[in-house]
Amino acid sequence: MPGPRWRGNFKERGHRMTGPRDAILDVVNKKQGHLTADDIFFEVRKSYPGIGIATIYRTLDLFVRMGLVNKFDFGGGKSRYEFTSKEKHHHHLVCKNCGRVVDYDSFLDEETELIKKIEAELNRKHDFKIDSHQLDFYGLCKSCQREVK
Amino acid sequence: MPGPRWRGNFKERGHRMTGPRDAILDVVNKKQGHLTADDIFFEVRKSYPGIGIATIYRTLDLFVRMGLVNKFDFGGGKSRYEFTSKEKHHHHLVCKNCGRVVDYDSFLDEETELIKKIEAELNRKHDFKIDSHQLDFYGLCKSCQREVK
């Protein structure tokens, strides 16, 4: 049962709203936070049991192209997907041991200003059309600080 | 023929300096810049023909643990390796279409200052022991700006 919320958005771009797409959108919308394709597959099967993993990948790819979802790669061999929130821009704090990812949004004003300057410079110097950036910190989370040496 | 340069470094840590390790070190040292395991494999085979891809992976992993090499993930499904240079810290500008990666080091002073502040805050707030960060910009390079829409 395709929800009404995104219908227009899809139609405009020549895509169809379908059961699987609605179910996937629902999951990334509710369970936001760095989900792997498999996380999403697992979760979506609860509301849409017949779905296949290929549909998960194809749909996430579509959502990324539509700007509904952001795709990240923190290392570890799996891509991570996150609903494109209308809320505050944020970055990530990644534990190198357990892979846990924490969002943060400190000093965003200063950051935004600096990022703007860098973007302008890079645009000019390297002729890149920049549309996004990613600032991630890597380290060990509280519990992994003991375990690992 | 294992070079003398890194011998001590290896011995200290209970590792042995071997032909393959020397050859790999040589390649990442000379051809610096975001190499994939396969790039390195291809290159190393010129000076050490019998080498296997497994050795490349195992050795790069060792080098990462030893701090000789940094491992990155820009998306695209391949890990990238870069010699841990004593030179200026830098970040990356990644083309989302062709995967080309350009280094940049603009505004590093301002950046360093900001990064320090954020690190301190994150350390305190989330109890993470941060040891590195990565700031990457994504966009389309000159030639891909036409090709892709």
Add this chain to the structure above:
DNA sequence: GTATGTGCAAACTTTTTGCTTTTTG
């Protein structure tokens, strides 16, 4: 000589693709 490292091939994991059937508009 013994522990460590290597090569090879097989295994694993994540992601993609081909093709037939199903569904949407």
Add this chain to the structure above:
DNA sequence: CAAAAAGCAAAAAGTTTGCACATAC
């Protein structure tokens, strides 16, 4: 009904692992 999407299974692509043989110290 025609075009787009889904399901399934097979294939790719990248990386890891097991094991017998080779090498460093």
